[in-house]
Amino acid sequence: MTRPPSAARGSWSVAPEPFDSPAAATLWRAYYTEVSDRWYELHEGRTTDPDELEREIAARTGAEFAPPAGVLLLARHDGEPGGTAGVRMLDAGTGELSRVFVRADLRGKGAAPLLLAAAEAAARGLGARQLVLDTRSDLVEARALYARHGYEETAPHNDEVYAEHWFRKDLAG
Numbered sequence: 001m002t003r004p005p006s007a008a009r010g011s012w013s014v015a016p017e018p019f020d021s022p023a024a025a026t027l028w029r030a031y032y033t034e035v036s037d038r039w040y041e042l043h044e045g046r047t048t049d050p051d052e053l054e055r056e057i058a059a060r061t062g063a064e065f066a067p068p069a070g071v072l073l074l075a076r077h078d079g080e081p082g083g084t085a086g087v088r089m090l091d092a093g094t095g096e097l098s099r100v101f102v103r104a105d106l107r108g109k110g111a112a113p114l115l116l117a118a119a120e121a122a123a124r125g126l127g128a129r130q131l132v133l134d135t136r137s138d139l140v141e142a143r144a145l146y147a148r149h150g151y152e153e154t155a156p157h158n159d160e161v162y163a164e165h166w167f168r169k170d171l172a173g
Contacts, residue, residue, distance in 0.1 A: 010078045012111055014118040017074035019062030023081040024072055031084065031101035032057050035139070039162065042138050062099070064088040071122045075102070075111045082106045085115040087123045087131070095128035100142065116149050120171055130170050134163035143167075 017024050036048040036056070065072035070088035074081055083102035087095045097119055102111045123131050133151070135142050143165055147153075151167040158166075 010109060012075055012077055012082075012109075012114050014073050014075045014114050016071050016122070017084075019065045019072045019086075021074075023074055024062065024084065027074070027081055027084045027101060027103070028060075028062060028099070029057055030103060031099060032060070034101075034104070035136075038138060039136070062086065065099075069126070071126065072099070073115060073118050073122060075115050075118075077106050077109065077111065083111045083115055085119040087119050087126065087128070089126050089128065090132070092127060093129040095123035095126060095131045097123070097131045097133040100133075100145075112145055113149065116145070120169070124171050128171055130168055132157050132166065132168050134158060134160055134166050136162055137164045 033048065033053060036053060040046050040048050062072060064070050065086040065088055070086065072084060072086045075083040075085075081103075083106065084099050085097065085101075086099040087097055090096050097116075100112070100115060100119070102115070120131060131151075132154075133146065134157070135146070146167045146169075149169075151169045154166050154168045156163065156166050157168075
């Protein structure tokens, strides 16, 4: 028996989550490991040094996503933690989107658009009139996702060492 597409995707929910919860910490580790390993494999032909990985994960707690100036959203697939998106306010009208991540085994099941929509709604709730983000050239899937959802590539808005592409989306309406 073939299930309809919606049933095949499972059930997703997205809700705010404390940045330091066990589920958020597990997804942060998965996200950081993936993007760090991807960079090192591309540029140096190796995975991330384990000591460096532990230092960087510990150094970036996610506290910037704590209310009242931020929010971390956690997507659950059939109740299991499956992805995240964070928003933090840079100024009264500008939010920054980051930590957009879906576990590899759950990709292609509809989480990314749900996370983006929830992040945009959360940013509006924080007073943002626009969202900005940065990403790298090798994260082609992320760049395509943002373009599909109305984000336009712009001039740099920060000087992050690994940033190579900057995007912006107006949240009016």
